[in-house]
Amino acid sequence: xxHSDSLPVIRPDIVRLxxxxxxxxxxxxxxxxxxxxxxxxxxxxxxxxxxxxAAAEALKAGxxxxxxxxxxxxxxxxxxxxxxxxxxxxxxxxxIVVTASGMNAIQIVMQSLVDYGTNVVTTSxxxxxxxxxxxxxxxxxxxxxxxxxxxxxQLDIEKxxxxxxxxxxxxxxxxxxxxxxWVMPSEQQKQLLDFAREKGIWIVADEVYDRxxxxxxxxxxxxxxxxxxxxxLVINSFSKSWSMTGWRxxxxxxxxxxxxxxxxxxxxxxxxxxxxxxxxxxxxVRQGEGFIAQSVARYREGRDIVYDxxxxxPRIRMVQPKGAFYHFFAVDGMDDSMAFAxxxxxxxxxxxxxxxAFGPGxxxxxxxxxxxxxxxxxSCLDRIEALLG
Amino acid sequence: xxHSDSLPVIRPDIVRLxxxxxxxxxxxxxxxxxxxxxxxxxxxxxxxxxxxxAAAEALKAGxxxxxxxxxxxxxxxxxxxxxxxxxxxxxxxxxIVVTASGMNAIQIVMQSLVDYGTNVVTTSxxxxxxxxxxxxxxxxxxxxxxxxxxxxxQLDIEKxxxxxxxxxxxxxxxxxxxxxxWVMPSEQQKQLLDFAREKGIWIVADEVYDRxxxxxxxxxxxxxxxxxxxxxLVINSFSKSWSMTGWRxxxxxxxxxxxxxxxxxxxxxxxxxxxxxxxxxxxxVRQGEGFIAQSVARYREGRDIVYDxxxxxPRIRMVQPKGAFYHFFAVDGMDDSMAFAxxxxxxxxxxxxxxxAFGPGxxxxxxxxxxxxxxxxxSCLDRIEALLG
Numbered sequence: 001x002x003h004s005d006s007l008p009v010i011r012p013d014i015v016r017l018x019x020x021x022x023x024x025x026x027x028x029x030x031x032x033x034x035x036x037x038x039x040x041x042x043x044x045x046x047x048x049x050x051x052x053x054a055a056a057e058a059l060k061a062g063x064x065x066x067x068x069x070x071x072x073x074x075x076x077x078x079x080x081x082x083x084x085x086x087x088x089x090x091x092x093x094x095x096i097v098v099t100a101s102g103m104n105a106i107q108i109v110m111q112s113l114v115d116y117g118t119n120v121v122t123t124s125x126x127x128x129x130x131x132x133x134x135x136x137x138x139x140x141x142x143x144x145x146x147x148x149x150x151x152x153x154q155l156d157i158e159k160x161x162x163x164x165x166x167x168x169x170x171x172x173x174x175x176x177x178x179x180x181x182w183v184m185p186s187e188q189q190k191q192l193l194d195f196a197r198e199k200g201i202w203i204v205a206d207e208v209y210d211r212x213x214x215x216x217x218x219x220x221x222x223x224x225x226x227x228x229x230x231x232x233l234v235i236n237s238f239s240k241s242w243s244m245t246g247w248r249x250x251x252x253x254x255x256x257x258x259x260x261x262x263x264x265x266x267x268x269x270x271x272x273x274x275x276x277x278x279x280x281x282x283x284x285v286r287q288g289e290g291f292i293a294q295s296v297a298r299y300r301e302g303r304d305i306v307y308d309x310x311x312x313x314p315r316i317r318m319v320q321p322k323g324a325f326y327h328f329f330a331v332d333g334m335d336d337s338m339a340f341a342x343x344x345x346x347x348x349x350x351x352x353x354x355x356x357a358f359g360p361g362x363x364x365x366x367x368x369x370x371x372x373x374x375x376x377x378x379s380c381l382d383r384i385e386a387l388l389g
Numbered sequence: 390x391x392h393s394d395s396l397p398v399i400r401p402d403i404v405r406l407x408x409x410x411x412x413x414x415x416x417x418x419x420x421x422x423x424x425x426x427x428x429x430x431x432x433x434x435x436x437x438x439x440x441x442x443a444a445a446e447a448l449k450a451g452x453x454x455x456x457x458x459x460x461x462x463x464x465x466x467x468x469x470x471x472x473x474x475x476x477x478x479x480x481x482x483x484x485i486v487v488t489a490s491g492m493n494a495i496q497i498v499m500q501s502l503v504d505y506g507t508n509v510v511t512t513s514x515x516x517x518x519x520x521x522x523x524x525x526x527x528x529x530x531x532x533x534x535x536x537x538x539x540x541x542x543q544l545d546i547e548k549x550x551x552x553x554x555x556x557x558x559x560x561x562x563x564x565x566x567x568x569x570x571w572v573m574p575s576e577q578q579k580q581l582l583d584f585a586r587e588k589g590i591w592i593v594a595d596e597v598y599d600r601x602x603x604x605x606x607x608x609x610x611x612x613x614x615x616x617x618x619x620x621x622l623v624i625n626s627f628s629k630s631w632s633m634t635g636w637r638x639x640x641x642x643x644x645x646x647x648x649x650x651x652x653x654x655x656x657x658x659x660x661x662x663x664x665x666x667x668x669x670x671x672x673x674v675r676q677g678e679g680f681i682a683q684s685v686a687r688y689r690e691g692r693d694i695v696y697d698x699x700x701x702x703p704r705i706r707m708v709q710p711k712g713a714f715y716h717f718f719a720v721d722g723m724d725d726s727m728a729f730a731x732x733x734x735x736x737x738x739x740x741x742x743x744x745x746a747f748g749p750g751x752x753x754x755x756x757x758x759x760x761x762x763x764x765x766x767x768s769c770l771d772r773i774e775a776l777l778g
Contacts, residue, residue: 007646008589008620009558014501017653040455047453055665056445064436064635066429100489100637104659111525112403116505132657136500138527169398200397231397246453246664248489257396264406268521270493274663275635276444 017132021338021357029345036380037351039341041127041178041326043243043371045298048291051242051284058279065275069267070259071098071251072278078285079251087223095228095253097262098278100270102208102237102250107133108265109204109233109252113169114139120204121163122172123155125179125328125358125365130172130206139169145361146182148330152319153182161195170202176209176219179328179358179367181321183213186220193222196231208237208250209324211292214300219323229255240325241292242284249273249281299325302370302377309381315388325371328355330364331388337363348383406521410727410746418734425769426740428730430516430567430715432632432760434687437680440631440673447668454664458656459648460487460640461667467674468640476612484617484642486651487667489659491597491626491639496522497654498593498622498641502558503528509593510552511561512544514568514717514747514754519561519595528558534750535571537719541708542571550584559591565598565608568717568747568756570710572602575609582611585620597626597639598713600681603689608712618644629714630681631673638662638670688714691759691766698770704777714760717744719753720777726752737772 022039029035063072070076073093080093099105106129114120116138122130124143131141144160146153160171171192175184196203205222213219226232237250250273254262266272273281303320306327310316318329334340337354344350355365370377411428418424459465462482469482488494495518503509505527511519513532520530533549535542549560560581564573585592594611602608615621626639639662641651655661662670692709695716699705707718723729726743733739744754759766 006618007644008585008591010501010647010650011504013504014650014654017657019649019653020656042455046451047448052448052453055448059436059441059444062435064441064633066431066634100493100659103657104489107658112399115400115402116527129657132653136654136657138505196397202397229395244453245455248659248661248663255396258399260408261399261403264408264521265403265525267409268406268492268518268525269496270490270637270659272637274637274666277663 013135013138017135020128022353025338025341025345025354026351028342029351032345032349035345035349035351036376038369038372038380039351039353041369042245043240043295044373045243045295047243047247050287051244051280054283055276055280058276063276063279067272067275067278069263069272071096071272072275072282075278075281075285078282082285083223083253086218087221089224091223091253095256095259097252097254097259097266098273099250099252099266100273101248102206102235102239103129104270105235105250105252106130106204106206108262108269109235110134110137110139111265112258112261113202118167118169119165120170120172121160121168123160123174123177124360125355125362126174127178128357128359130174131359143360146180148317148319152322153177153180155182155184155188157188157191160192164199164201168201170204171196172204172206174206176213176323178209178324179326179353179362181324181326181328183219183322186225189220189222189225193225193230193232201231203232205232205234207234208240210236211241212296212299212325213323214296214303214320215322223253229257231255233258238281238284242288243291243295244284247277249277299371301374302372303327305374305377306368306370306381309385313385313388325369327368327370328365329368331366334364337366341366344384344387348387350380350383402524402527406524409517411742414727414730414734414743415740417731418740421734421738424734424738424740425765427758427761427769428740428742430758431634432629432684433762434632434684436632436636439676440633440669443672444665444669447665452665452668456661456664456667458652458661460485460661461664461671464667464670464674467671471674472612472642475607476610478613480612480642484645484648486641486643486648486655487662488639488641488655489662490637491595491624491628492518493659494624494639494641495519495593495595497651497658498624499523499526499528500654501647501650502591507556507558509559509561510549510557512549512563512566513749514744514751515563516567517746517748519563520748532749535569537706537708541711542566542569544571544573544577546577546580549581553588553590557590559593560585561593561595563595565602565712567598567713568715568742568751570713570715570717572608572711575614578609578611578614582614582619582621590620592621594621594623596623597629599625600630601685601688601714602712603685603692603709604711612642618646620644622647627670627673631677632680632684633673636666638666688760690763691761692716694763694766695757695759695770699773702774702777714758716757716759717754718757720755723753726755730755733773733776737776739769739772
């Protein structure tokens, strides 16, 4: 039971929500102590100094009051200026709503779209929090499994479309994908957009890893293929691109027609992200390209270190991820990834996330976040190989 | 219409939510320019330097990563140490969940309690955002009107209890109250708690103005009368006590039995408040008493300036608020507070909030935030009196 029997009713839909299986392993490991944590999805580098200094300056300048529920105008403009060349088409500032994290952006979007009796179609495996926001609103999550072939993770887009029905409010696409590193090709984005237009279904595109890619400067974005009035809500975050996880700041790019709804939802959820953090965000967006390039070079090195060693192991089946900073690999003979992850923690003091945390298609796998130093990664790989035998 | 007809479905319950009538006046005024804004509920003093400096230090110290969904342990302990003497009973840190604003605390609580077919009973007039969180979850808001007598605003608690039925999930009590300044006496809190225990109904107590009182050190709190396992969720915020509106940080004090639920909801809403802001929060809570005393002295001066002048006016009926920093006064012959507020903006460049923004019992009134300098208040009063005639 999640609550004392003597307390009044807590919503059954909420009590039923599973605890995070990633946190289950992490809590287990934290009690033991001395564990190298590769279980969460977080850059190990702190926010660059120039961004922290901008926040300190903003505090000194008195940017400590309430601000517009759409976000500080200077940040919306900075994001528009950032997105326009990336997408090769003008993205206007009035299409952008700043939110208190990418997570909160997903929450607000699901509040705006999902009711009891409706559903959201997603790919799977997937970071579990996305689905939970749908369940909080009483909706159904319909996962469509990606498959791992020699050419990497693949989506059968016909299956995704076939999973939709008259009660489907949104297609949720997280690309680059946590946990698999799958990147949806531009051609599939166009197909899905045509389908969404025809059927009157929203596309919710979680593109928080868009700059963490190992070919080109950025993953294909729905913003490149969608017109200003298309039913596409693109979610992004400052967490990954600029190592700002603890800042809790994200944004939504949306057609103008839904902006008033998103502003209301922002106001009734958090009002806004922290005002001085938004001022620092302007500096991140305008001066952060060098940092992004350095980060990606570092992640690429980590990615290759892990791949070069683990892919040689007879029990491991894996492909190089095209984006994000995870390896999501299958372990032959491991049918309980939670038990295996706990053994790895208990016996080798290495913390990975169990594949079962990510829904259908996840069991049999482990997720390793390679946003870490080469020395740390090598040490962890030694210990993973020791347990694999 | 709130959205383009060509877009897919937005939830009807959300589209139906009223736009804020406070913002309607404010937007009207901002276009005109030169308006003195007393329409929002915000201290006009910035966050004190020692808190801003603590945030800058925390940034330098690298507190920029994800943190526990319950909040930074040091902040939970600081809040426990703060609440224990205030309530005259031990409040343990494990009963506290730090949230990304008091607003988000309300949102998380309503997500945890409210379903379609259920209702929440509140007092009215009331800051509208509270009710909107209930409506977002598909619930019904049942307002019970306060009445203004010679002895100030009063609640008929029998009416509040009579408004509850088998589908009532929560009683929402905001005391000190925005907009009226009403403070629920401890005796009524005890009565309501007995009722809530017996009926199995949650009390959600929004106590964000608890330190903004004009008798004693703090308004009566449900935490003083409730045991650790009672069905009481107390919401508080850093915004008012420490002038930290732009920081977006609040907390919930709850019985242990619902803490796991609130942690999940925190994770799926924002994960946490900004990590470095939480570190600054520790300093605010531990060293902020002098600032609170100064603020209240300042607000008391503003309160009295407004009362001494407006209460003399033949068209005005008002009482001294016991808490918060608003005067909510009735204007004889004014039956459209929105129209009057707009005239006041257009003709006199003074921004007040229309009483109709606050639901049943609000029409015929105006809300004036007196957290402002004496000179500003006098100038606004001159102009209000000019329009009143």
